[in-house]
Amino acid sequence: MDSASSKQGVIFSTDVRDFGQVAKSVPCQNACPARTNIPGYIRCINEKRYGRAYEINRQANILPGVLGRICSRPCEEACRHGEPDNGQSVGICHLKRSCADLKSSMHRIVEALYAPSGKRVAVVGAGPAGLACAHDLAVLGHGVTIYESREKPGGMLMYGIPEFRLPRDLLMTEINNILRLGIQLKTGQAVGRNINIHDLKEEYEAVVITTGCVSPRKLRVQGEDLDNVYDGLSFMERVNAGEKPFVGKRVVVIGAGFTAVDCARSALRLGAAEVKMNIRKTEDQMRIDETEKHEALFEGIRIHSLVQPSKILGENGKVTGIEFRRTRLETQDQPPSKKAVPIEGSEFSIPCDSVIAALGQSPDAGEVSRDLTGRKADGHVTDMEGVFAAGDFVTGSSDVISAIAGGKKCALAMDEFLTGMVRKKKKIRLAPHTSTDRPRAFDFIPRKEMNTIDMDKRLEDYTHEVEKGFQPDQAHEESKRCYLCNLRYEIDPLRCIYCSACIDVAPKDCIKLVEEIPLKEDGSYDTYKETSQWDRVVSITIDNELCIRCGQCYQVCPMDCISVTKTDLVETDADE
């Protein structure tokens, strides 16, 4: 077989049609930058195999306990359960956390190590991108040394994200599980200051830059230099280091992303009575997760939309207030689709004791990238021979799962550079599945909300984690909600007698009478021409993008012509 190889009834396919089908059928996995096998791990949670669920996650995203708490959750936005008339998306991220929380204390990490290659690699930066890249390079047999400018590894996970969202002992456990592959970590080593890329290039066969985005963007308004005006990242770094920067009673936060919300919630814990987040656009345009917004609002933070700071007001060198200009949204052709336009003459001011400007960060222009000036990073390859790049340093401020996905892809590109071979390949594993075993009643289970601690506990100590995780019964209930979209339902048109029993029981418009399936040039197809006239029907087909895997068609078919196949995107050795 050309594009597929068979092994004990299971087929590993490299057919473009199978990749296309899985991408469309399993929307959560396709939306995850690291392509985590979400239905695979949710099924394991359902079977109370938490350790296995953790390993499925770890293969794709390396820090499951961390991501289960702070992931930006693009998968949940894409989840089929959240589509119109299907209810709410599955709590994918909370389930990820539950497998990390509920796995046995005897759980053993699984690593499939390659033989030592004798090659040495330097990773610059120990944030999520650097750690993911270092891990995969070590698994591939390369000797890895990480150079990190700060005292501790973790990047923004350690220095940016507040402890009430991400406990540091959990973070260090997952980082140590990476480092214990024999990766050397050199902290307090700023590349560009203590050591430069050229030195590293001399010493190592390849170098990867994962230094993130550490230069805060400026407000560029009058009064920015006053006391008690902070940039979001420095503010969070100080709070995470245990300092208590002055915020006063009335705090104004500028910005609409992760950092802005973290600053607002931290200011509250530092004693502020009134915290206002001010955004140029509208709430629906904020780049944050709904749960996080919900928690911020619950804690009493207010969001003011359609405003932009025009001046920070002060007396005796200290902030006393801020002047805003109102904005309006204008639609534009290029992304972002909405642009905030200031309205002349709409200025107004409010009193405040501190201003935190959390406008995002850009890659460090001064230190490490000075050596790469004029050498624009293209994907993971820079045009300095043997120097690669990944994470926020390449993409600009993004999120942890994208940084991890970037780090992993970069490790494969570096491995090819170091060995001259492609050693890993993505395939689709197709396994016959004999039953659907998922009653329709599961579709009506309401989404389980996360347990959280009370307000007084939150304010008592900055480090108290707000979310408490799921109890085993909650995790089990939530896992039942997943449709298991990796199950592919198909009708064998040669055996079908067109009795339409399946169509009669279908809860959705998921089984189609088709008069034509146009093939694309590569042999794949993504559309079909439906018909309602029986004399034109040439086939009957299941639309796996609409199917909610209820199994009812499978149960009623008198001809047994509906089959179920489990489809998993996997990474195998290229020569397997």
Ligand SMILES: Cc1cc2nc3c(=O)[nH]c(=O)nc-3n(C[C@H](O)[C@H](O)[C@H](O)COP(=O)(O)OP(=O)(O)OC[C@H]3O[C@@H](n4cnc5c(N)ncnc54)[C@H](O)[C@@H]3O)c2cc1C
């Ligand atoms: C306050 C805050 C909250 C956030 N919340 C979330 C969230 O809830 N969910 C989410 O998904 N994302 C969140 N993000 C974004 C996310 O943290 C980043 O996108 C992610 O950490 C980027 O990973 P990275 O490895 O590319 O870079 P970083 O995490 O920035 O790591 C870069 C590392 O390189 C080191 N370094 C820098 N310069 C040098 C040098 N010259 N030499 C050696 N080492 C160097 C740094 O010290 C750092 O350890 C948040 C960011 C912030 C600031």
Ligand code: SF4
């Ligand atoms: S129902 Fe399950 S498999 Fe389907 S998109 Fe949602 S989480 Fe993914």
Ligand code: SF4
């Ligand atoms: S399992 Fe069958 S009846 Fe149920 S949603 Fe899918 S195609 Fe429709």
Ligand code: SF4
């Ligand atoms: S129930 Fe079976 S035989 Fe009848 S139309 Fe559906 S697939 Fe064909």
